[in-house]
Amino acid sequence: MKSPQALQTTPAPDSAVVRGPDEVEVRLRVNGEIRRLSIEPRVSLLDALRDRLDLHGTKKGCNQGACGACTVWVDRRRVLACLTLAISCENREITTIEGLADGDVLHPMQEAFLDADAFQCGYCTPGQIMSAVALLAEGHAGDDEIKEWMSGNLCRCAAYPHIRAAIRRVRDEQGGDRAAH
Template sequence: MKSYVEAASAVQTADTAVVRGPNSVVVRLSVNGTVRNMLIEPRVSLLDALRDRLDLTGAKKGCNQGACGACTVWVDKRRVLACLTLAITCETREVTTIEGLSDGVDLHPMQQAFVTQDAFQCGYCTPGQIMSAVAFLAEGHAADDAQIREWMSGNICRCAAYPNIRAAIRQVRDDAATENPDAAG
């Protein structure tokens, strides 16, 4: 359903596209499997939409310029930075945040491993670290600590909990290999 704002601002000529905004328009996002509508301007980042409109405050605003990784979420299963993504560009994509990772009250193995390995101090970067780490293991480059360091370098931890973060990632990697040795590759 289009809002009156959107309908009023929609302009299209023969060879140019529909214009939405700059005033608020209805943006339809699928987040953690639930479709949500919100009235936002096109300039609103995915991070601000998640935090301020959907109350999904797991993804954090650290630098807001793509340098720290605290806002890492998945768009269509790939880890990306929500601060440099405009929410309106995600309308046909599936967004996954840290809130969508656990199965009810059962933590995702990576969340549990972060607890077990004490992989955080202040915790501010942790949601981004975990979203990045789960995607990273799926990408399949976690053979050794050097690779973990390299492929997790987009997530900065100001407390420098890196050794424990690597331990958590190793734990999940090795547990998965034990459970499913054929997939260990």
């Protein structure tokens, strides 16, 4: 066990370095691109994406981890951007709804949401789609599984039947329950 004194004299390479509370430079890799921004450590990944990087696709619903509208991927796993501090995502790979399409070619899940009319107001849709693509990759896309494994994404318009239909369609098109992403 190091004593506090020992810490001051022999800090570990990346430890005891106190950053903030004022703005610090943070490097984030978002949709394959390195972005530098100056933010306070208390800034959430959600606010960093929307307010600093002008990536408005990720939505702020409840801002307390209850609705799933802010679902993004960090290191290819779906997480909630509202409960994630942006500074904690350095050296991680962030993917947002803006990173899903291949140029002008929509991701199959985006196409399926359009075809299946899987939204009404559309506010929860980016989070639904990020969650849905991850769901297929996680392998829980059986007909009786989708409901449970999409339960972290609320839709107040209650477009759930169409959302599930869109997910089933992509699952069936891609053969089995695993989709490339």
